[in-house]
Each structure stands twice: as C-alpha cells, then as structure tokens.
Amino acid sequence: MAQNEQEEPLLEVHDLQMYFPVRGGVMFKKIGDVKAVDGVSLSIGRGESLGLVGESGCGKSTVGKCLVRLLKPTDGKVIFKEMDITEMSQRRLRPLRQDIQMVFQDPVESLDARLSVGELIAEPLQIHRVGSRSSRRERVYELLDQVRMPRSAVEKFPFEFSGGQRQRIGIARSLALNPELLILDEPVSALDVSVQSQVLNLLVELQRELGLSYLFIAHDLAVVKHISDRVAVMYLGKLVEVAGADEIYHNPRHAYTKALLSAVPIPDPTVKRERKALVGDVPSPIDPPAGSAFGHRISHPKYEESIGMDLGLVEIERDHWVARDPCCLTSEDWGRVRML
Amino acid sequence: MTSFQTDDGQVRAVDGVSFEIPKGKTIGLVGESGCGKTVTAMSIVDLLPKPAGTIQEGEILFGGEDLRKVGDSRLHEVRGGEIGVIFQEPMSALNPVHRIGKQLVEAIVLHKKVNKRDALIRAVELLEKVGIPSPERRVMDYPHQLSGGMRQRVMIAMAISCEPQLLIADEPTTALDVTVQAQILELIESMQRDLGMAVLLITHDLGVIAENCEEVVVMYAGRVVEKASVLELFANPLHAYTKGLLSSIPRLEYKRKTELKTIEGQVAAIRDFVPGCRFCQRMEREGETLVERPEFKEVSPDHWVETCMSCYAG
Incomplete structure (x- = not known):
C-alpha cells in the first residue's frame, strides 16, 4: 500500500533534532551536545510501513522515542493527524497516545514481571479507562486471538513464554487501544530465524487486517525489506537515503547504503561476492565531522570540498531521495543532483 | 554427552x-x-x-x-594456548578493571616463556594485526573505552596471541x-x-x-x-x-x-x-x-x- 498522494500523511516529521547535553568538569557544566538526531524529516502514510x-x-531508536514523546525533541516538528504534538502538554497528549504505540525488542523485560499476561494486556485499557472490567476481559481474549496465542495464556506469567510468544504478548498489549501507528524498535532481532518469520508474518497480517501504519526500526536489512513499503537509511543522526523498498535494494545511490547492503551475508554458498568491507566505526556524535560524515569515515578525497555544503536530501528520481553529498555519490549521480 | x-x-x-x-x-x-x-x-x-x-x-x-x-x-x-576461544559478549569476557594491555600480557606470559616487557611489545603487535588504530595508546585503555567491534578485536587478539x-x-x-x-x-x-x-x-x-x-x-x-x-x-x-x-x-x-x-x-x-x-x-x-x-x-x-x-x- 503506497502512500496515497491526495491524502495527508498520518505522521509527518520536519527537521527533527534531539540533542543530549554532555556534562563534565568539576562544576558539571555543559561542555557539548550529543547530536543523536540532527535534522531528520520523514512521513508515514496510512497503512504504510516505513x-x-x-x-x-x-x-x-531516538527517532522512535521522539515520535511517541518518550523524549521531547530539541527542535523540529512532529505532526500526527495534522496536529503538532511536539510541544503538546502531557495532558493534551494523553488521548493521542492511544493512537501511537511502541513495541520493544523484548517487551516483557520492560514490564512488571509480577503481572499475569492478562493483566499486562489489560493495563493500557485500565490506564486509559476504557470499558468495564468484564468488557476489558473480553478485549484481552480478542487480542490474544489476534496475535494467535491461546486464551489460556491469560493466567500465566511472561517468564513462562519463549521469546517469540513474549513478542506476541507485547504486540497484543500495544494493540489494546486500537492504535493507528506502531513504532516497532528491533521487534524481531532477538529471535531465532524460525520464530522471527512467525512474528514477521503476524505483523504483515495485522497490518492488512487493521490497516496499521508501521515505523519499523531494525538493523537487519533483509527483515526491513520484507516488511517495509519505503526504507530510510540513517547515518550519524541524519537520513542519507529514502526510497521505495524494492528501489533502494536494487538501485542504491548512496555509498553508505551500498556498503550496508554489501555487508549482509548471503545465505547461499554458491554466491561468491566481493565484500567491500567498510573500515572504521561510526564517528562520535559528540564531535561529528564538519563535512560529509560518511565521506570522513572512508577518507574520501572530496571530503574537504563537502565542508560547509548543504548535504540535505534531494529527489534524484521520482520518490527516491538521496543526500546531496559529493563524497557518497557516483560522479554521474553527483552531476545530476549538484544543480538540484 | x-x-x-x-x-x-x-x-x-x-x-x-x-x-x-x-x-x-x-x-x-x-x-x-x-x-x-x-x-x-x-x-x-x-x-x-x-x-x-x-x-x-x-x-x-x-x-x-x-x-x-x-x-x-x-x-x-x-x-x-593451542586452543583459543572467542566469546559472544566481549564485555563480559574481558576484565573491566584491568587495562587491555595488561590482560593481553597476562595471557602471553602464561603460555609463552617471555618476560612482561617482550609480552607488551607482542601485545601491541597483536592489536595492530587485528586492526586497532594507534595500538600503542590503546593498550592503556580499559574495555569500556572501546566500542563493541574494538572489544571483539581485542578478544580475537587475545585468542590468537599464542598462535x-x-x-x-x-x-x-x-x-x-x-x-x-x-x-x-x-x-x-x-x-x-x-x-x-x-x-x-x-x-x-x-x-x-x-x-x-x-x-x-x-x-x-x-x-x-x-x-x-x-x-x-x-x-x-x-x-x-x-x-x-x-x-x-x-x-x-x-x-x-x-x-x-x-x-x-x-x-x-x-x-x-x-x-x-x-x-x-x-x-x-x-x-x-x-x-x-x-x-x-x-x-x-x-x-x-x-x-x-x-x-x-x-
């Protein structure tokens, strides 16, 4: 389901910035900022997964946390259903919180282990005062059906379940309030492949049944491709490329996207491919390079040139956005975008 | 079994x-x-x-x-010595209160008959071999000062220290x-x-x-x-x-x-x-x-x- 052009997107993010102060010295004074998110713009349509x-x-992950306002962004705008939620007070935000829910890598780890599965799933309903005790019980059963768990799970405790089942419980809990957008932060990366595919299938089915939108945060590119309509690639607090999922895998434009793709091991021993091993680590976001961050990592000869340039995204082809970065594009592509 | x-x-x-x-x-x-x-x-x-x-x-x-x-x-x-082991989580396999140089030296001295000075030289060589930049400075680091990838390199250096x-x-x-x-x-x-x-x-x-x-x-x-x-x-x-x-x-x-x-x-x-x-x-x-x-x-x-x-x- 690609984003419908006429319709306003469900969620829009404009130039999001999230800086964390770094303190040090004897007076514990602020000595700098970690620029965890530094100017990210994106949008998610209804029923779309990004x-x-x-x-x-x-x-x-910081982007995800800003969207559910677990963090208050330093700057930028988060617009959800045409409402600016960036500066909204907690009280006004409360009804909107039902519509955006977050699913974590191990949801149960972050929950009260003394609550039974039934209580855990009903908790959001209680907090938001939805329904009576008996109607909440009905809803819990319905949710367990939705995530393909036996109703008998209600009486049990999270530790009695395996990783995959726990993730189902976490998803059931996040669905309790009929959200429109799920922020899924590495939801399957702790699972074994056979269980991972079960949870991925469930997420795809739920999206079809309920018309959900997803922001799917993960580091496994094959998993991300499987579930996403569009993919955004992030490097050191900034987006470097955004395009349709098939497009970005078949026709990556940015050097970092290419490096990421070439590092994914291919489960086929007959394929012997050139591994373009990327050297070095991600530079520190406390003191990011002045110019192209990725150009700096790969010591690109044009790095000096990139200092002071606007390295924002430009639309190189219809619906394919890439950073306007002389270090990270082929000379042909650079020729095309330098004038844009 | x-x-x-x-x-x-x-x-x-x-x-x-x-x-x-x-x-x-x-x-x-x-x-x-x-x-x-x-x-x-x-x-x-x-x-x-x-x-x-x-x-x-x-x-x-x-x-x-x-x-x-x-x-x-x-x-x-x-x-x-003859069998080296690399573990999944290097942070829990390395000792957090000792400098990585000291930990490498310990492993080398234990298995090779060399003194600590030579072992330290060997440790620096090993860190260089596994691709750690400025190894002569890094031997003085504690494990928490390194990134996950760097720590895993230290583990590999330790595992191969005795060939x-x-x-x-x-x-x-x-x-x-x-x-x-x-x-x-x-x-x-x-x-x-x-x-x-x-x-x-x-x-x-x-x-x-x-x-x-x-x-x-x-x-x-x-x-x-x-x-x-x-x-x-x-x-x-x-x-x-x-x-x-x-x-x-x-x-x-x-x-x-x-x-x-x-x-x-x-x-x-x-x-x-x-x-x-x-x-x-x-x-x-x-x-x-x-x-x-x-x-x-x-x-x-x-x-x-x-x-x-x-x-x-x-």
Whole structure:
C-alpha cells in the first residue's frame, strides 16, 4: 500500500533534532551536545510501513522515542493527524497516545514481571479507562486471538513464554487501544530465524487486517525489506537515503547504503561476492565531522570540498531521495543532483 | 554427552554429539538458541559452569590426545594456548578493571616463556594485526573505552596471541552491526590463512555459515541432526529441521510482505526431551518415532543425517 498522494500523511516529521547535553568538569557544566538526531524529516502514510535502518548509535531508536514523546525533541516538528504534538502538554497528549504505540525488542523485560499476561494486556485499557472490567476481559481474549496465542495464556506469567510468544504478548498489549501507528524498535532481532518469520508474518497480517501504519526500526536489512513499503537509511543522526523498498535494494545511490547492503551475508554458498568491507566505526556524535560524515569515515578525497555544503536530501528520481553529498555519490549521480 | 545438575535432577544438554574439525578448516555449528551449541563448544575446553555441568561420557580428541584424560596442568596449557576461544559478549569476557594491555600480557606470559616487557611489545603487535588504530595508546585503555567491534578485536587478539591450532568462535559477531561483522569475519579468515588454524564457528546466522564455512554441523535439541559440506547442505538439505531453517530466512530477493515459511512450535524444555526424535516432538507428532533415537547415518558420501522416518524422507 503506497502512500496515497491526495491524502495527508498520518505522521509527518520536519527537521527533527534531539540533542543530549554532555556534562563534565568539576562544576558539571555543559561542555557539548550529543547530536543523536540532527535534522531528520520523514512521513508515514496510512497503512504504510516505513523501515528505518542504520548501524547502532546512528540515532534510529531516538527517532522512535521522539515520535511517541518518550523524549521531547530539541527542535523540529512532529505532526500526527495534522496536529503538532511536539510541544503538546502531557495532558493534551494523553488521548493521542492511544493512537501511537511502541513495541520493544523484548517487551516483557520492560514490564512488571509480577503481572499475569492478562493483566499486562489489560493495563493500557485500565490506564486509559476504557470499558468495564468484564468488557476489558473480553478485549484481552480478542487480542490474544489476534496475535494467535491461546486464551489460556491469560493466567500465566511472561517468564513462562519463549521469546517469540513474549513478542506476541507485547504486540497484543500495544494493540489494546486500537492504535493507528506502531513504532516497532528491533521487534524481531532477538529471535531465532524460525520464530522471527512467525512474528514477521503476524505483523504483515495485522497490518492488512487493521490497516496499521508501521515505523519499523531494525538493523537487519533483509527483515526491513520484507516488511517495509519505503526504507530510510540513517547515518550519524541524519537520513542519507529514502526510497521505495524494492528501489533502494536494487538501485542504491548512496555509498553508505551500498556498503550496508554489501555487508549482509548471503545465505547461499554458491554466491561468491566481493565484500567491500567498510573500515572504521561510526564517528562520535559528540564531535561529528564538519563535512560529509560518511565521506570522513572512508577518507574520501572530496571530503574537504563537502565542508560547509548543504548535504540535505534531494529527489534524484521520482520518490527516491538521496543526500546531496559529493563524497557518497557516483560522479554521474553527483552531476545530476549538484544543480538540484 | 554433557549434562547439568538442576533442581529437577540431571538434564542432558548435549546428547551424543560427534564431529571432527580437520586442520586449517572452518566448521560451522548452527542451530537455534538452546540447542546446545555453546555447551558443546565449552565442553571441548572444559569451561562448563562448575559444579553443575559435567561431561558424562565421550572423548575430546585434540591432535590424538584425549583432553578429558589429561591432567589439569596440561589442560591449562591447551586452553588459551593451542586452543583459543572467542566469546559472544566481549564485555563480559574481558576484565573491566584491568587495562587491555595488561590482560593481553597476562595471557602471553602464561603460555609463552617471555618476560612482561617482550609480552607488551607482542601485545601491541597483536592489536595492530587485528586492526586497532594507534595500538600503542590503546593498550592503556580499559574495555569500556572501546566500542563493541574494538572489544571483539581485542578478544580475537587475545585468542590468537599464542598462535592456536584451533579457534573456537562462539557467536563472535552476533552483537555487532553487519558492517563490523563483515570486518571481524574477514579478520578471522585472514588470521586463519596466516596461522593455518582450524576454526569452529558457532552461529545461528545461516548467511554467516554460507560465506565462511566449509562444513556445517546442524544441531537440534542437544543432538546433531545433519552434517555435510556447506555446498551440499544448502543445495540438498535432508532433515526437516535443516529444510525448515533454510526456508524461514527472509531473503533480499523475496517478494515483500509475502508469507514466510516458519517452523511451528518451539524447542521443548531440556527436562522434557523425548528419547526419540526431538523434531517430531516439536511437530507434535505421536507414535514410535518419539520412543527410539533415530540412527545417525551417512546417506551419501560425507552427508550425515538423523534418519527419523518422519523427518527424513530417504
């Protein structure tokens, strides 16, 4: 389901920034900022899933947390259903919280282990005062059916379940309030392949049944491709490429996207491919390079040239956006975008 | 065979596992979590949690020598000397209160007859070899000052410090990003070429297996269910579990949002393992296959499989 052009997107993010102060010295004074998210813009349509990929520390989880306002962004705008929720007070935000829910890598780890599965799933309903005790019980059963778990799970405790079943419980809980958008932060990366595919199938089915929108944050590119309509690639707090899922895998434009793709091991021993091993680690977001961050990592000869340039996204082809970065594009592509 | 003493009595985590690692080759050990991969590896170098874990039966032959029969002092020589080990989480394997240089020196002095000064020079060389920038400064760092990829490099430097003949790498890249994973696997490969060492690579990632191993051992619920060369195993998997694993990986070339194949159910708890075919147990099959252990047979040259009548259609 691609985004409908006429319709307003469900969620829009404009130039999101999230800086964390770094303190040090004897007076514990602010000595700098970690620019975890530094100017990210994206949109998610109704019923659409957007994948967000990047290496650990690139700020992808921070983006997710800003969207559910677990973090208050330093700057930028988050517009949900045409309402600006960036500055909204907690009280006004409360009814909207039902519509955006978050699913974590191991949801149960972050929950009260003394609550039974039934209580855990009913908790959001209680907090938002939805329904009576008996109607909540009915809803819990319905949710367990939806995530293909036996109703008998109600009486049990999270530790009695395996990783895949726990993730189902986490998904059931996040669905309790009929949300429109799920922020899924590495929901399957702790699972074994056979169970991972069960949870992925469930997410695809739920999206079809309920018309959900997803922001799917993960580092496994094959998984992200499977579930996403569009994919955004993030590097050091900034987006470097955004395009349709098939397009970005078949026709990557940015050097970082290419490097990420070439590092994915292919489960086929007859394929012997050139591994373009990327050297070095992601640079520190406390003191990011002045110019192209990825150009700096690969010591690109044009790095000096990129300092002071606007490295924002440009539309190189219809619906295919890439950073306007001389270090990370082929000379042909650079020729096309430098004038845009 | 390795068992653990638990509150419920003895449980057999690893139950009759046999395989060989030829000199200079890379063998992959694959399976889902909880299937006994790590226990198998830790049994080789006797690093099982004591006193709960004990090897009940079996031989661990290293260059013809049974490591279960040699004394403690010989085992200390072998472990970290002739056999190097890399663990999944380097942060918990490195000592957080000692500088990495000191930890490397300790390992070198223990196994090579050199003084601390020479050992430190060797430590710097090793860090350089595994691709750590400005190693002479880095030896003074504590583990927490390094990134995950750098820590894993330190682990590798330590494991190869005594030029082992066998390297056991237990999920060496699971906690790392794909880009760093590629660097680490390349590093292990080049070390292997330089030193001619054999590698036992334990992973649940079939992509890593396909790209790095020559032979594959597939474990399920404490047993080996299939064993073959990597080309043969991927082209012609024979056991239902291996087939299930291979077909449930999402691949870049698949059509998006189509249904992925799955393996229903989950691995039974160790204390509930049946004596017969444990994959039949997962499939909730009933009858005779659950009673008797299926024979592990060589069904074509160098292709071994557990010949359960339901899981193997021979």
